[in-house]
Amino acid sequence: MNNASFIVSFNGQEGSGKSTVAKMVSEKLNLPRYYMGQMFRDMAAEKNMTLPEFRKICDVDPNFDRTVDDYIVKLSQEQNAFVIESRTAWHFIPKSLKIYLKVDPSVAAKRIFDALSEENNRGNEDNNLNTVENIQKSILKRRKEDSERYFLLYNIRQDKDNNYDLVVDTTSLTIKEVFAVVMEFIETKKNGSIYQNNSKFCIYK
Numbered sequence: 001m002n003n004a005s006f007i008v009s010f011n012g013q014e015g016s017g018k019s020t021v022a023k024m025v026s027e028k029l030n031l032p033r034y035y036m037g038q039m040f041r042d043m044a045a046e047k048n049m050t051l052p053e054f055r056k057i058c059d060v061d062p063n064f065d066r067t068v069d070d071y072i073v074k075l076s077q078e079q080n081a082f083v084i085e086s087r088t089a090w091h092f093i094p095k096s097l098k099i100y101l102k103v104d105p106s107v108a109a110k111r112i113f114d115a116l117s118e119e120n121n122r123g124n125e126d127n128n129l130n131t132v133e134n135i136q137k138s139i140l141k142r143r144k145e146d147s148e149r150y151f152l153l154y155n156i157r158q159d160k161d162n163n164y165d166l167v168v169d170t171t172s173l174t175i176k177e178v179f180a181v182v183m184e185f186i187e188t189k190k191n192g193s194i195y196q197n198n199s200k201f202c203i204y205k
Contacts, residue, residue, distance in 0.1 A: 005080045006031070008186065009089035011158060012101030014139050015108025016170045017178055019085060021101065024179050025186065026083040034075060036086035039068050052138075059145065062153050087150060087158045097189055099182060100164040104171040105143075109136035165189075167203040 008025060012018030019035065026033035043064060044054035058064045069088055076093045090098040103111075113132045129135050143159065150158045161167045166185045170178050181202060188195040195204055 006190065007076065007081065007093055007096040008083045008099065009093055009096040010083065010085045010099050010101070011087055011090055011164070012099075013103050013105075013108060013159075014142065015105075015111040016101035016103040017111075017175050018101045020175055021179050021182055022083055022085045024175075025182060028183060029083070029186075032079075032082045034082060034084045034086075036068050036072065036084070036089070039071070040064070043067075055142075055145065059149055065149075065153055087146060088154070088156070090163055091154065091156050091158070097186060098164040098166070099185075100161065100167045101178065102167065102169050102171075105136050105139050106132075107171050108139055109133075112139075161203055165204060169201045173201060 006029070008022075008029075008031075010018050010022040010025075019037075022035075023033060025031075040054065040058075041051065044051050047054060047057075049057075054064075065088075068086070069092055072084065072086055072089050072092045075082065075084070076095075084093070084096070089096060090100075109132045112129070112135050116129060129138060147157065147159050150156055157163070166182065168178055168181055173181075181197065181199070184197070185195050185204065197204065
């Protein structure tokens with residue numbers, strides 16, 4: 001397997017480092033990266049809504065999710081080498097190398113709080129995300145809502161480990177450490193070798 005025909009799909013919990021690692025992987029492999037979360041952000045902005053407000057609409061109107069997921073399918077039909085971040089890409093691109101990053105919610109909340117504190121422009125983020133405690137509550141609420149939303153829409157559990165080829169718990173790892181684990185897994189799969197990692201942080205097929 002080589003870059004001429006190689007799709008890596010990322011999903012992960014908020015604060016797990018998913019977007020950062022996906023970007024690093026796309027740069028390392030010199031592949032285009034598609035971030036489906038940006039499509040939702042853009043649709044929310046068009047309606048002058050915060051992301052939580054827009055998600056409430058998505059919970060009752062499946063057309064927004066289907067617009068994004070149709071785009072995912074189209075991408076997989078038109079291109080055969082890219083990195084994609086999405087809640088559902090693992091499902092709609094089953095041939096992809098499916099990677100899931102998870103993290104303890106308390107650690108995720110601290111990471112997100114620190115990141116938001118460093119940003120001058122919060123865009124259409126929830127304005128209530130002003131304390132670590134509030135962020136953790138928001139994370140837990142969103143995890144539950146996302147799990148229910150995609151189960152009702154597609155009868156899938158996007159947060160279950162067994163849907164993925166590699167699952168990494170990033171709670172105690174740095175971004176560089178996560179990237180190293182992910183790249184080792186990818187390179188092993190590209191070479192057709194058997195991946196072995198005895199780390200307690202990893203689950204893999």
